[in-house]
Amino acid sequence: MTDAPGDYDAVLIDVQDIMIHVDAEGDAELEGDDDGDGWISVENVNTGVYDLLELTGGVSELLADTEVPAGFVSQIRLVLGTNNSIVVDGESKPLNTPSAQQSGLKLQLNQDFEPGESYAYMLDFDVDQSVVTTGNGGYNLKPVIRVAAEINSGTVVGSVSPANIQSLVKISNTNNTISAYTDAEGHFSLNGVPPGTYMLTITPDVASGLSVYTIETVEVEANETTELELIEL
Known part of the structure; x- marks a missing residue:
């Protein structure tokens, strides 16, 4: 799991489970599917409260590393608990996540898992779009999460100066838009980027008075890291 953070001191989410929906091969029974609905919890989930704003600049967190049944996996569920909060100007406030608490955040996968193969996926959690301010000063979590296969995708990394100004870095084409913020040292990492141009x-913090910087063409290749030169705003 990684993050594109927003304008907050901390965004804390309480990860309790990861589930997958599997259509098992043949007539095989799914171990752990007590309801017969195809949903099973994966094993060895690293449960706990994570600050999404610490997951930027190439930092990620491993949520699970385990064996799963072979078959067609249509969806992933990220199940959150009730201990979710947001810190704004030093003040901690509840982060309401009603849908996540009930059944989990459903993410489309649609992947055939073959026996004996390894698969790796990154959950790119876009906090900038996911945290919604309510009219009464509260905060709701309406997650925008991108599932990216680590294989056959690329990474774009670089650094922005001045580093003490948080900047939103975004790459886009007609098919994809992927964003991340710079960390405290000005570094950024855009992960799970499909190959293309x-x-x-x-976009630096508005308070800085600096202008938006644009690079017209960035080429991304599968399983390669595109490292950009230092960008001076």
Whole structure:
């Protein structure tokens, strides 16, 4: 799990479970599918409260590493508990996540899992779009999460100066838009990027008075890291 953070001191989510929906091969019974609905919890989930704002600049968190049944996996569920909160200007406030608490956040996967093969996926949690302010000063979590296969995708990394100004880094083309914020040292990492040609924009904090910086063409190749030169705003 990684993150594109928003304008907050901390965004804390309480991860309790990861489930997958499996259509097992043949007539095989799914171990752990007590209801017969195809949903099973994966094993060895690293449950706990995670600060999404610490997961930027190439930092990620391993949520699970385990064996799963072979078959067609249509969806992933990220199940959250009730201990979710947001810190704004040093004040901690509840982060309401009603849908996640009931059944989990459903993410489309649609992948055939073959016996004996390894698969790796990254959950790219876009906090900038996912945290919604309510009219009474509260905060709701309406997650925008992108599931990216680590194989056959690329990574774009770089650094922005001045580093003490948080900047939103975004690459986009007609098919994809992927964003991340710079960390405290000005570094950024855009992960799970499908191969292709992109435009990159860097939007510094409005309070800085700096202008948006644009790179018209960034080429991304499968299983390769595109490292950009230091970008001076």
